[in-house]
Amino acid sequence: MDYGDFGEARIMGDPRTLQAQVLSRLRRNIMLGRIEPGQSLTIRGLAEELDVSAMPVREALRQLVAERAVELQDNRRVRIPPMTIERFNDLIAARVVLEAEAAERAMPYVTEAIIAEMAELDAAITRAEAVRDYDVWIGANFAFHACLYGAAGRSTFLPLIESLWLQVGPFLRRAIMSSDTHYAVDRHHEALTALRLRDTMALRIAIEADIRDGISHIGSTLIRSEARRSAVSAGNA
Amino acid sequence: MDYGDFGEARIMGDPRTLQAQVLSRLRRNIMLGRIEPGQSLTIRGLAEELDVSAMPVREALRQLVAERAVELQDNRRVRIPPMTIERFNDLIAARVVLEAEAAERAMPYVTEAIIAEMAELDAAITRAEAVRDYDVWIGANFAFHACLYGAAGRSTFLPLIESLWLQVGPFLRRAIMSSDTHYAVDRHHEALTALRLRDTMALRIAIEADIRDGISHIGSTLIRSEARRSAVSAGNA
DNA sequence: TGCGCCAATATGTGATCACAAATAGCCGGT
DNA sequence: ACCGGCTATTTGTGATCACATATTGGCGCA
Known part of the structure; x- marks a missing residue:
């Protein structure tokens, strides 16, 4: 599961919390369209990709749900919503x-x-x-x-x-x-x-x-x- | 710290996750103005008030931050923003x-x-x-x-x-x-x-x-x- | 009185775990 | 071929903990 040119979300010296860094990264990638409509985002998958634990990813995804950047489906999975x-x-x-x-x-x-x-x-x-x-x-x-x-x-x-x-x-x-x-x-x-x-x-x-x-x-x-x-x-x- | 007529957020038989129930409760109370502008919301305080652990409260607060219902301050505290x-x-x-x-x-x-x-x-x-x-x-x-x-x-x-x-x-x-x-x-x-x-x-x-x-x-x-x-x-x- | 320092306390964050819920794959029966 | 049942696996959720960070209160000094 490759979300683009990800690496570690952590930036040495960045005063922001991990959660804020993860959120910023995800927001940017969604806004630039680097993740396809319909693509699922899993907590563990993203955590591994970004080399962080699940927590900052979970919190970032919650924010993205609230911003309607991603949708929370009935099965509790999160994905980039398809367009109609x-x-x-x-x-x-x-x-x-x-x-x-x-x-x-x-x-x-x-x-x-x-x-x-x-x-x-x-x-x-x-x-x-x-x-x-x-x-x-x-x-x-x-x-x-x-x-x-x-x-x-x-x-x-x-x-x-x-x-x-x-x-x-x-x-x-x-x-x-x-x-x-x-x-x-x-x-x-x-x-x-x-x-x-x-x-x-x-x-x-x-x-x-x-x-x-x-x-x-x-x-x-x-x-x-x-x-x-x-x-x-x-x-x- | 009293946020109004709170009790347990859990409703027996409610199929929603705890997190969703907490969020719904908080959203309602904020929208109805039952929490004053300037009031701080702490994770542990809310968790105790709602008789849940910190996790669903944390996630709900993240969503409320993204919805601009509450503001995340420089000291990482969350509050209802004062009006200007x-x-x-x-x-x-x-x-x-x-x-x-x-x-x-x-x-x-x-x-x-x-x-x-x-x-x-x-x-x-x-x-x-x-x-x-x-x-x-x-x-x-x-x-x-x-x-x-x-x-x-x-x-x-x-x-x-x-x-x-x-x-x-x-x-x-x-x-x-x-x-x-x-x-x-x-x-x-x-x-x-x-x-x-x-x-x-x-x-x-x-x-x-x-x-x-x-x-x-x-x-x-x-x-x-x-x-x-x-x-x-x-x-x- | 005001300021600085320090310790205690409160609060947020990230990590981890156990459990709940959903999914995928396999097998058997029709 | 399709459906249902079962098991293994994946994934999300809530709980808890340790640590980091911020705040508060007390004390001493000018």
Whole structure:
């Protein structure tokens, strides 16, 4: 059972508890889509992989359940939830309403330094797209948004939004891996322009369009093709 | 350390794990505001109160941390977070955008039975207000909303919204306990009318107004008076 | 009175274990 | 081939413990 390039979760000198380190590692890997939808996560398997005892893993999994990053099944097993069309549409809708509002509320606190950082992240995304580096592509994308929404240094919206990213991440990776093209309009660029102009409406529109573009269409198509494949598989069983 | 009318968390015949029972109990009590903002929750204290070992309590607390119902402090202690004006405003704003969207998305799935149930809950709220039964007042209010948003039987929006209710609950109870009056317009009644008429815009308006009315004004005033009291207290120290 | 130090106590964390519950595989019967 | 029963194995849960960390209280000194 290989979850990607794991090694020990322990980092020498890290002041965080083991539990926090494990949680951080798992969150990152889920958000980057490095664990497939449907994949089960076992306490003992993860503990062995990360070279820790069961306790920090158990506690981390509890947190991930609460964040909806993983689902607790009837048989008490934990897995990355498979994606459905309805769930996908709900996740996109929730992202749109929360992120547009968060962006608007953040605008008064956005400094030139923040804009510069966001521009750097956007450039990183572009480079990652060119070489199909999915980790950076997805990671920098979320970081771009987090940079903006976190500008006020407050903590109500971002955890909600991160829960959505955790839920969408495993699927997002599959979606961009299966797409040959990318959507033509750089909405991040539009968002940056809106921020520089302090144009709230344009910022909202850019953020919403960014969330809705491409991935929405790719996502729906991929879910349908996976549902078709799943039905065939059920027919064989 | 008394957390309210606790007894054993174990219920004979309950198929749920102890952990799930503890979590459910704590979530309920936090959402109903039965634990004060600022109150610390200790693993051993809760375990003794609920007559269980530390394990299910630890795991439940981890979930509550992830749901932002409680905050993990720098000293590793867990407490109900105190309220600030900024946080309060953010929570209201997040509730508005999420709940209005959830209501709209739920409308196609709302049956006559659901409307009847919501009307019954609204009547219960009115009765509870008259006798100052805060548990029913708050509980039925959230249940009214949950009934609506859960109409589609889906699970993306409701956990996000419940996290907000968990964050607002402790403060909400204090706010309504300190208020002599209640706001004059029954927004729930308006929501029910909108549902019966299948009027999406009216439903949105009613839900948003319900969230914003009264509690917003009461809340801001109470936070200011508590901040004032806190400053005096710091002056004496 | 305020500060620093130290010891006692409280609290959280990680490890481990026994047991409960679920799963997988095998065998026999229809 | 399918189903049911049984056993072995896997996995989750709750309990407990030792240790690490944080807090509290008391004492001495300026």
